[in-house]
Amino acid sequence: MEKADDKIPKNHLSVESVRMMAESVGISGLNEEIVHLLNADIEFRVKEVVQDAKKFCTHAKRRKMMPSDVDCALRVKNIEPLYGFDCAEYVPFSHTSGGGKELFYQEEQELDLLELISAPLPRVSVEPSLRTHWLAVNGVQPAIPYNPIPLSLDNQQKESLCEEPSYSKSDDKSKSEESIQDWPKLNKAQMTHSLSLEQQLYYKEMTEACIGGSDAKRQEALVNLSTDTGLYQLLPYFSKFIAEGIKVNISQRKLNMLKFLMKMAKALADNTSIYLSKCLPELVPAIMSCLLGKQLCMRPEAEDHWSVRDFAAKIIAIFCKKFSDPSNSLQTRVIRIYSKALLDTTRGLSVHYGAVMGLVELGQDAVTSVVIPKLKWESQLIKLMQKNDASNMLEQLAANRLQTLLQKYCPRSLMQIRKPTDTLEQYQNDYGHLGPALFNQVRQARLQAQQQSQLRTLATTTAMTKSIVTKPPPLPLVTGTASVVGKPTTPVLKSPATPLHSPFIPKLSSTATPATTLVSPTDGGATPGAVGETKVVKTQKGSTITLRIQQTSPK
Known part of the structure; x- marks a missing residue:
């Protein structure tokens, strides 16, 4: 009778390996049939994980499979990945045989106890504690390290797209690390997402x-x-x-x-x-x-x-x-x-x-x-x-409801595509039962548009008319003659309705006499009264007031 291990192919797991795995988790005394069933199931699961890891390796444009590829395959299957085992290159295994069995093992580095003792102690970890923070204040998320960083619209759009990076064969090795980082974007639809x-x-x-x-x-x-x-x-x-x-x-x-x-x-x-x-x-x-x-x-x-x-x-x-x-x-x-x-x-x-x-x-x-x-x-x-x-x-x-909707929004389009000369019969032939109503609404809309255009033109014309400023009629001027000896004085001319103001002519009141004698300021070293006398004569005719200025030479 052949042994059960002889029926197992060469490169597959052995019965002893399965028993050893079961004993490592505290399960012993397994039946022979159960061990063979577990062996087949483990073989299938391992092959499935390796195939998925190979896909990630292919997507990353690499030929060597890395531990990160296996972690990605486990995440896709919603299995917690392996922690503490990562390497940028492949891990070499050594081979040994004896007693008709083959064994693959990883060579371990020998450590010097003196170096371990003299090495500085690691930093003491902080005791676990709890603290509170604001998730949102008045609907606004505060920018603190404990809250997620809000992404802009451009970054959200980039993350939502699943684009495969294109690398050439020449830079396969130089882009290996970047391609490892690109796998979440390539397989974003397969990732499981968890909320806090x-x-x-x-x-x-x-x-x-x-x-x-x-x-x-x-x-x-x-x-x-x-x-x-x-x-x-x-x-x-x-x-x-x-x-x-x-x-x-x-x-x-x-x-x-x-x-x-x-x-x-x-x-x-x-x-x-x-x-x-x-x-x-x-x-x-x-x-x-x-x-x-x-x-x-x-x-x-x-x-x-x-x-x-x-x-x-x-x-x-x-x-x-x-x-x-x-x-x-x-x-x-x-x-x-x-x-x-x-x-x-x-x-x-x-x-x-x-x-x-x-x-x-x-x-x-x-x-x-x-x-x-x-x-x-x-x-x-x-x-x-x-x-x-x-x-x-x-x-x-x-x-x-549909008829009301069509009659409300279709006339605006019909005004653009139909001619103003179209008749009621043409509307009935083209639009059937709704033709007469659409014809009346289109005609009414055109009349309203024409009236609005006329109103806008009238408003524009009125505004332009108001903006034109007409020239007022000329104001009556002050008439008179002057004969000045020495430095002449310049009278200030005002409107008849405005009182006369001048540096050397005082304000005239309504009770002023028709003739008033004023003395002009002195010029230089001349004595007062040496220049002459200035007379202002006021005459009124109806609503017009005339001021006549006369200046005489000294006697």
């Missing part, structure tokens, strides 16, 4: 406040979500909570919960400190379900599910304006979904209302390119639903 106790408490409080019954707490939580700068680590959890919550509440027809979850998504979209692009694959389909869902509540004819659709359309438009780029083509894909919803007649006009509202929020160009070509089709559906009996009140209500 404070973050778990914050997540629990935020989610309970947002969907709870207190309006004050809900408003405070929404403000915190829209302004907090330290939500980057919690962002995947919030997005998953919103997506799963919308999925459950749509199936249960709970409209109020859908409103609360949509407000959470809007608060995250308004936060300028987080990069929301990596969460769009979860958030956009969930919010689109609220917009294009056939039935969102238990009683659609009584409950206001239209406001939820309008709010969802606004959030989708915010996502498209902030995160749409040529790499993801978010807005193009959203418009394509709306266009397919408009062509689907099996889902009801409430879905058509959501699609049209979504296109309206995306802008006038989306309405012109998608809604206007389908106006005749929508007009036929609306007319068909309005002509039916009152048995289907939901579809009639949706038809009225």
Whole structure:
């Protein structure tokens, strides 16, 4: 009878190795069959870890496997890695044989006891202690070493991308250390993430406040979500909570919960400190379900599910304006979904209302390119639903809502693409049942635009007229003759309504005599009165006052 060890291949674990491993953890007396089963399972697990480690080695552009590759493979399998065993190069093993068995061992370095004794003692470790710190003060995370550092939007965007570094064969060895550091980015989707106790408490409080019954707490939580700068680590959890919550509440027809979850998504979209692009694959389909869902509540004819659709359309438009780029083509894909919803007649006009509202929020160009070509089709559906009996009140209500929406936002686009000379018959042929109403609204909008243009022109003309300053009529001047001996004096001319002021003419009162004799100042060394006399003669004729100045030479 052959021994059990003879059936085991050469390079695999032996039965004695398995028994020794079991005895090292305190298990002895294993059955022979159990040992063989453990041997096969250990062999499979070891091979699996080695294969994963080889993948990390290949991603790092290396040929030699390192202990860090094994640690990465263990982390991927959610197994605690080995601590205290790390080396920049491979670890050499020595081989020995004897008694028909082979043994691989690692050579250990001999230590000198004298060197160990003379070596300085290590630093004494500090006793464990507890301390408290502020996680957030008035919604703002303080910049202390105990709190996580808030990442900028650029760094968040770089971390969210899984790009493989490209190295050439020539610098394989020089880039080996950098490639080891790049493995978290290459395998970021496979990493498990853990939250601290404070973050778990914050997540629990935020989610309970947002969907709870207190309006004050809900408003405070929404403000915190829209302004907090330290939500980057919690962002995947919030997005998953919103997506799963919308999925459950749509199936249960709970409209109020859908409103609360949509407000959470809007608060995250308004936060300028987080990069929301990596969460769009979860958030956009969930919010689109609220917009294009056939039935969102238990009683659609009584409950206001239209406001939820309008709010969802606004959030989708915010996502498209902030995160749409040529790499993801978010807005193009959203418009394509709306266009397919408009062509689907099996889902009801409430879905058509959501699609049209979504296109309206995306802008006038989306309405012109998608809604206007389908106006005749929508007009036929609306007319068909309005002509039916009152048995289907939901579809009639949706038809009225859709008609009101189209008549409100389509005339602006029709003003740009239709000629002013188009007649009512042309509108009826092109847009069917909605043609007459659209024709009247377009004509009224053009008249209003023309009136506003005339008002603006009139206002501009009036402003220009007021800015022109006309020249006032000339004021009456002071007339008179002067004959001066020596240095002449210059009288100051004033308006007739203004009193006359001069350094050498005193102020005239209304009771002044018609003729007043004044003495001018002396000039140089001349004696007073040597220059002559100055006479001011005042005459009044109606409302005009004339002053005549006469100066005579001394006698």
